[in-house]
Amino acid sequence: MLIFINDYLIHGIVIGSIYALGAVGVSLVFGNLRFANFAHGSLMTIGAYFALAIMHNTGLPIMLALPLAMVLTGLLCVGLDKAFIRPFRASATIIPLIASFGLALMIQSAVQMIWGPGMHAYFPGQITRPVEIIEGLRVSPRHMWMVAAALLFMLALHLLLTRTKIGKAMRAMADNAELARLTGIDTERVIVATWLIAGALACAAGVMLGLDTQLRPMMGFELLLPIFAAAIVGGIGQPYGAMAGGLLIGIAQELVSYSWLGTGPLISPSYKEGVAFAIMVLVLLIRPSGIFRGRVYS
Amino acid sequence: MDPALYGYMLYGISLLTVGGIYAILVLGLNIQWGMTGILNVGIAGFFAIGAYTGAILTTPPSPNHLGGFGLPVPVAMVTAMVLCAIIAWMVARLCIRLRADYLAIATIGIAEIFRLVIKVEIWATNGARGIHRIPKPFEGLPEPMNQIAFMLMILGIVLVLYLLLERAFNSPWGRVMIAIRENEPAAKAAGKDSDKFRTQAFVIGCAIMGLGGALMSQYLKFISPAATEPLIATFLVWVMLIAGGSGNNRGAILGAFLLWTIWSGTEILAGWMARMGLIGSDMLTQVSYLRVFLIGLLLQIVLQKFRGGLVPERRVPMKAK
Numbered sequence: 001m002l003i004f005i006n007d008y009l010i011h012g013i014v015i016g017s018i019y020a021l022g023a024v025g026v027s028l029v030f031g032n033l034r035f036a037n038f039a040h041g042s043l044m045t046i047g048a049y050f051a052l053a054i055m056h057n058t059g060l061p062i063m064l065a066l067p068l069a070m071v072l073t074g075l076l077c078v079g080l081d082k083a084f085i086r087p088f089r090a091s092a093t094i095i096p097l098i099a100s101f102g103l104a105l106m107i108q109s110a111v112q113m114i115w116g117p118g119m120h121a122y123f124p125g126q127i128t129r130p131v132e133i134i135e136g137l138r139v140s141p142r143h144m145w146m147v148a149a150a151l152l153f154m155l156a157l158h159l160l161l162t163r164t165k166i167g168k169a170m171r172a173m174a175d176n177a178e179l180a181r182l183t184g185i186d187t188e189r190v191i192v193a194t195w196l197i198a199g200a201l202a203c204a205a206g207v208m209l210g211l212d213t214q215l216r217p218m219m220g221f222e223l224l225l226p227i228f229a230a231a232i233v234g235g236i237g238q239p240y241g242a243m244a245g246g247l248l249i250g251i252a253q254e255l256v257s258y259s260w261l262g263t264g265p266l267i268s269p270s271y272k273e274g275v276a277f278a279i280m281v282l283v284l285l286i287r288p289s290g291i292f293r294g295r296v297y298s
Numbered sequence: 299m300d301p302a303l304y305g306y307m308l309y310g311i312s313l314l315t316v317g318g319i320y321a322i323l324v325l326g327l328n329i330q331w332g333m334t335g336i337l338n339v340g341i342a343g344f345f346a347i348g349a350y351t352g353a354i355l356t357t358p359p360s361p362n363h364l365g366g367f368g369l370p371v372p373v374a375m376v377t378a379m380v381l382c383a384i385i386a387w388m389v390a391r392l393c394i395r396l397r398a399d400y401l402a403i404a405t406i407g408i409a410e411i412f413r414l415v416i417k418v419e420i421w422a423t424n425g426a427r428g429i430h431r432i433p434k435p436f437e438g439l440p441e442p443m444n445q446i447a448f449m450l451m452i453l454g455i456v457l458v459l460y461l462l463l464e465r466a467f468n469s470p471w472g473r474v475m476i477a478i479r480e481n482e483p484a485a486k487a488a489g490k491d492s493d494k495f496r497t498q499a500f501v502i503g504c505a506i507m508g509l510g511g512a513l514m515s516q517y518l519k520f521i522s523p524a525a526t527e528p529l530i531a532t533f534l535v536w537v538m539l540i541a542g543g544s545g546n547n548r549g550a551i552l553g554a555f556l557l558w559t560i561w562s563g564t565e566i567l568a569g570w571m572a573r574m575g576l577i578g579s580d581m582l583t584q585v586s587y588l589r590v591f592l593i594g595l596l597l598q599i600v601l602q603k604f605r606g607g608l609v610p611e612r613r614v615p616m617k618a619k
Contacts, residue, residue: 022517030399033398034312036399036402036403050482073418074580083598084598086566088601092401093398093399094337094398094399095601096400097337097398097402097597098540098597098601099601101339101533101597102533102537102594102595102597102601103594105529105533105590105591105594106591106594106595106598108590109587109588109590109591109594110587112584112587112590113587113588113591116583116584117583166469207301225406225410228403229407230406232400232403258367268418270414270417270418271414271418273414274410274411274414274415277354277408277410277411277414278411280404280407281392281404281408282402284396284400284404285392285393288396288400292337
């Protein structure tokens with residue numbers, strides 16, 4: 001049982017928190033701008049590298065570098081939207097999707113040009129050992145920090161969406177953009193807020209991914225599909241659903257390689273990513289509105 | 299012959315050969331997206347299935363991977379197409395009713411599952427190390443005749459496909475496809491089973507992509523998961539179609555050759571700049587990323603300024619009977 005928790009469940013919760021942070025951004029952008037943002041994974045990557053650059057150039061601790069990088073990534077999103085997505089507001093949803101596809105490659109190659117194709121680490125050579133919390137239950141302190149930070153960001157998002165004017169406007173627009181415009185909501189302002197939040201959370205997800213393993217130019221792009229999976233499972237346009245979907249996909253991915261039957265892993269760990277894709281395709285087919293009854297956009 | 303001139307000739311041959319293989323992939327996508335409006339972002343998956351099917355059926359026996367069937371190359375090419383068609387039909391059965399963005403996400407997810415299987419099932423595919431010694435048609439001929447013959451075969455296939463697709467586009471069948479792309483409810487109201495037609499377009503397009511994959515593995519004489527990365531097998535094909543002119547077969551072919559010339563030309567330009575001392579040789583990898591950046595930017599410019607591409611679709615007005 002303890003092996004199950006230590007080696008499988010905790011990893012699932014950690015990776016699930018990262019997916020959740022990413023998926024919230026995908027879900028918000030899909031809900032308010034009506035397109036699947038294929039650049040979201042690359043935004044996570046560049047956010048992680050922003051934090052790295054701030055730490056290395058100013059010597060700030062990661063606790064301060066992270067919020068700065070989140071602001072930077074959010075502003076980058078607003079700029080990219082102005083240049084590459086905004087011209088297509090009135091077009092079919094497919095055109096901004098293709099544009100975001102190109103944007104993903106541009107961001108990724110920019111990362112490779114600036115920081116090189118190799119790996120980086122926030123704390124090179126430093127290994128964190130798991131500490132025993134209670135008899136037999138071992139958790140790495142870094143993982144505890146990461147999950148705590150993810151919870152904090154989720155709580156902040158919840159307060160923003162329910163207690164502030166712009167948050168309520170965002171929910172209204174996700175619900176019915178036309179009606180929101182008619183009631184006097186400045187939809188362009190809502191879109192700016194959406195990008196700021198999506199970018200900031202993408203950056204947080206990227207930094208956590210970098211803390212969990214290492215920084216690589218492909219790190220975010222490789223997570224794009226599990227994150228889409230999480231957003232779809234949770235129901236598009238449902239930030240809370242995206243959080244649940246992220247945890248669900250993350251945990252499911254880890255748990256399938258546990259030795260449920262007999263001694264060997266149920267499904268080879270090499271197929272971990274495949275599990276996320278398979279869940280996503282299944283949800284798309286069986287219940288495209290997601291488990292939390294999000295919107296299905298035609 | 300002057301060795302420099304000979305080198306340029308070989309380069310020209312390789313440009314036309316690979317450009318031709320890309321033209322085949324782009325024509326396949328043009329049936330799906332240009333004609334019917336199916337957003338398939340899983341080209342790499344069918345490209346990989348075609349490439350590995352061709353490779354496994356034709357290579358000599360090897361302890362590292364499945365093989366030793368020693369089938370003739372044309373048989374392998376046809377099998378690759380048929381297998382891709384069957385798999386595409388199964389995918390379409392599941393997914394074709396999904397619309398726009400959802401279909402895009404599903405196809406890229408399914409393609410990545412295919413690529414994952416290829417990476418993981420080492421007994422069949424030799425994993426990341428890939429399959430070597432893939433037979434290439436005409437390789438028995440003396441240099442450079444073998445390369446010229448292979449190039450002519452590719453260009454011949456492009457021509458045949460072009461003629462077939464032109465007929466398809468201008469047939470009643472093609473007009474149904476375009477009607478579905480333009481206004482699906484109206485096409486349905488006119489009694490057209492749109493899911494059936496979309497499935498047909500998806501299956502035919504994917505079979506052509508499988509053929510492209512088999513030809514690429516023959517050209518390279520080697521296939522590995524790295525050669526089926528979405529960047530080169532999906533993204534580049536999409537930019538070629540959009541830049542060339544989606545919905546227009548000539549545009550699709552032109553886009554393939556043009557983009558491939560830019561893509562491979564920037565590599566040569568970078569090498570030349572390094573030799574001239576304009577950039578340090580340590581900059582070479584950096585420059586290869588710059589070209590991905592520039593191709594991405596080119597896509598944005600085409601999308602914003604030349605939505606129809608270089609050769610926009612021709613809309614032939616219907617004549618009254």
